[in-house]
Amino acid sequence: MISFVRSLTILNDILNDCLFTPSNLTAGWAFRLQEPPRRPVYTGWEPREGPLSRLPTERRTHVSAPPTVRAKAAPAGAPPGAPTLRQLTRSEFNPAPLVGIVAVLVLLGIRYLTPPEVTAWMTDPARDFVTLSISVVIESLPFVFLGIVLSSLVQVWLPEGFLLRRLPKNPALRRLCISLLGVLLPVCECGNVPLARGLIMSGLTVADSMTFLFAAPIINPITIITTYQAFGFNDGILVSRIVGGLLIANLVGWIFSRHPQPESLLTPGFQETCAVDAATPRTHRARRTFVQFSQETSAMMPALFIGAGIAGLIQVAVSRNILLALGSNPVWSVLALMILAFVVAICSNVDAFFILSFGSTFLPGGIVAFLVFGPMIDVKMLALLRTTFTAKTLVQVSILIAMCAATLGLAVNYVF
Amino acid sequence: MSFSRLVARWQGLALSLVGVVATVWLGLSGQLGLYIHPRYFVFTLIMAAVAVVLIVGAFAAVPAADDDDHAGHGHGPGAHGSGSHDAGGHRAPGGRSRLWMLTATAASILVVVAAVVALLVVPPATLTSSTVEQRSINSASTTLDANRTSGGVGSAAPGGSDDTSAYTVKDWSLLLRQGVGLDWFDGRSASVTGFVTPDADDPDNVFFVARFVVTCCAVDAQPVGVAVYEPGWQSSYPTDSWVSVDGTFGADPSVLSTANIVLTPASITGIPQPSDPYVY
Incomplete structure (x- = not known):
């Protein structure tokens, strides 16, 4: 030993x-x-x-x-000098x-030594609550890790200003570019949060980062492909989703770019992290990657676990039948499916398949609202976003996006 | 270093570790399918491996960052987590902020403990009938497997005599939902496997042999099932137990049940839960 x-x-x-x-x-x-x-100015790869x-x-x-x-x-008895x-x-x-290795052994020990009867006293809803929450965690965890890795890539490994230097100066054009950035970074919404945090830390404005945050999960190539597989070009669902998503993300970015003090949109904790990061030199990259991983997991993991718990609880508490029953009314289908999107908190990569399974019962407008609102705002996302934005900001953003998505859905139902 | 800051610093790594250990264990014991769709297996395990590397590195690097913090450089990069509760660390040590910090620390520990209990103590399980009630069985007309099942409907529709022996609960429920008439179903034999869940309208006489259809993870699972007419079934087959039913389709003798076509069983066999309880 x-x-x-x-x-x-x-x-x-x-x-x-x-x-x-x-x-x-x-x-x-x-x-x-x-x-x-x-280094005051970046001089190229050294x-x-x-x-x-x-x-x-x-x-x-x-x-x-x-x-x-x-x-x-x-x-x-080595010589005293050496x-x-x-x-x-x-x-x-x-x-x-050592603590880490012991922790792994303890965790594995817990897993192997726990008798399966330990949950015999639990009622079925309680058991399903645990199963559902675990399922959210297991499903989102790899995406959060991927987001953190990409975030380190942008912050630590890419030369300083690599991304930001190349963006147009005109604010509207810049936001448009940023909203299209998601094509290059195929991460679904949970991975986008650490990535957006990384972008803010490396100097992107808060409003621009919101544009990225809300556009990326919809513009992500996997999402586009699965939506196409699910719906083809039927009822304009695919086009409405992409165009509508981009419009809403740019609108949110534009509105928040008018904010007089954008820093006040961020939580004090995150502002502090940004200040520290700006003062840290780009050296010791491996070490900084690890430190950043520890920092980001400290912020994201509690949020993810709490978000998963809330999502699981809502699943058990709210009956889905009522929401589904409303699906064929032109107005209510939009609202019901937006609530469903908020509650289900499903990954944007596959939400098209999920909603397709109800396809015959719902009107296209409701589906579009689901597909646009879900990737931007849901239970899990709010918990993750709360690590970065203040509660007030999140309420404002949620209401704004909900109104836009509802308008879009109603427009699809009534106009097209 | 104060205990609160110790907790705030290690909480993320601890939770990551719990998540990764649970994921890898589920992956190795073949139970990952209880929570997520198989298409994510490889990605999930690869990211778990990446996370292991990062966690190991962070375990070595973070204490060094901690030393920096204490060596008087002020802002060590690892010194502050970004959660809002860390903001309390720099306030004047007034009574209120100390109490608040204690609460935050307790909450952090609670989250870690809850994560350990949920992911590592509670044995992996499938969803139960209580979720079936929440999500009304057969409300989804799953068409994911369109190439397979629609082919089935097309060629197996009235008059066809193709092979339906490989049809699963999902395939049958889809056919039933798509309104293929009783004249096609009548007398057709089927063999289905699933868990037992009572019919909401006539729980004494009719039960469903059900499966959950999973698109992404268990959260979006939708129950599908085939109604089985067997008065007094509850005495032999408890809800949520797994059965394999052989029988023939026919008109529903139950007055209360909303199912029009039911399976009349020739034999019902209790089986252990299969390793892949969900269908995709």
């Missing part, structure tokens, strides 16, 4: 060395953040030194030597990886 712990410690050191390239070796093994002067090239030879040999051999080779590896590692022992 002791040697196991020791090799872990060494592993941790090597990780620190390889990934984080301490620039000040006299500071010892611990990583110390030296804030280098920020090749960085390899992570090991700045280390002296002695250190390099240590890193490349197999850790266990090295640990054994360091005798207890500290043993153990002495070097002890002072800066980092327990976190």
